[in-house]
Amino acid sequence: MSKDPIDEGLSMGPLVTFEGIEGSGKSTQIGLVRKFLEKEGCPCLVTEEPGGNPLGEEIRRLVLNRGDLQIGPLTELFLFGADRAQHVVEVLRPALEEGQVVLCDRFTDATVAYQGYGRGMDIGLIEEVNRWATDGLVPDLTILLDCPVEVGMVRSRGGDRFEREGYPFHQRVRxxxxxxxxxEPQRVKVVSGEGEQGAIQEEILRILRPLLEMR
Ligand SMILES: Nc1ncnc2c1ncn2[C@@H]1O[C@H](COP(=O)(O)OP(=O)(O)OP(=O)(O)O)[C@@H](O)[C@H]1O
Ligand SMILES: [Mg+2]
Structure with a gap:
């Protein structure tokens, strides 16, 4: 099932994922990077997990917004895995093969952080599910926006199933x-999400530039 990395060629667009707790500023920063890339005339695709494809949107609704449903930890893991498998095949691989820069709001690390560290599930199992779901697709760069849980909680609207979890859960996730x-210091770069939006953006672009210049 896995593709030969040599066959995939150097023209593959980089996959850049954004991670961090709720309210750390992922969506805000992705929006700013998109603006920058569009101004530079650089084709880019912004997408998210869960979601980012029609089936994924349904899964997103189920997992995040249906507080009335019982969803066990293993079921939750498989729902995120199902979303990811479809997203990789339907959205991420085709866009990368077209040479687009793909900015993805949450990916594999979120499952390790939330289901593994947050819920206490076996990290080895989660990595295995991730390997199957991604068919070996690994981000070229991951921006981890880090901020104290208190800061993120104040900023986020506090509506979905995870946002309703308490402080200790989010502390474990962070x-x-x-x-x-x-x-994985080569792939994952930690950027403080606490400062002013423009300053955070400059820091992200400083990290992102070498990856864009390689293309
Ligand atoms: N550096 C910042 N300083 C102050 N407020 C910010 C900053 N970055 C984002 N915000 C604000 O905080 C709120 C949450 O930001 P954003 O939606 O980007 O976070 P997120 O990480 O995408 O959250 P979620 O995981 O819930 O989607 C927004 O109202 C946004 O305008
Ligand atoms: Mg967001």
Whole structure:
């Protein structure tokens, strides 16, 4: 099933994922990067998980917005896995093969952080589900927007199933994300999400530029 990385060629657009707790500023920063890329005439696609494809939108609604449904931890993991498998095949791979820069709001690290560190599920199992769901697609760069849970909670609207989880859950998620960054410092760059939006954007573009110049 896996593709030969050599066959995939250097013209593949980079996949850049944005991670971080609720309210850390992912959507805001992705919007600013999109504006920058559009001004530069650089073809880009902005997408998100869960969601980013018609089936994924349905899964997003189920997992995030249906507080009335019981969803066990393993079911939740598989729903995110199902969303990801479809998103990779239907959206991410085709856009990357066209050479677009893909900006994805949450990806594999979110599952490790939320279901693994947050819910306490086995990290090995989650990595296995991620490997199947992505068919080996790994981000070229991951921007981890890090901010204290208190800051994120004040900023986010607090409506979905995860936003309703308490402080300790989100603290575990934040620490989980930071541990991922420690383990994969080449791929995952930690950017403070606490400062002023423009300053955060400059920092992100400084990290992103070398990747764009390689193309
Ligand atoms: N650096 C910043 N300083 C102050 N407020 C900010 C900053 N970045 C974003 N915000 C505001 O905080 C709120 C949440 O930001 P945003 O939606 O970008 O976060 P997010 O990480 O995408 O959250 P979620 O995970 O819930 O989608 C928004 O109202 C946004 O305008
Ligand atoms: Mg967002």
């Amino acid at each position: 620490e989980g994300y930071l541990r991922i960054a420690q383990q």
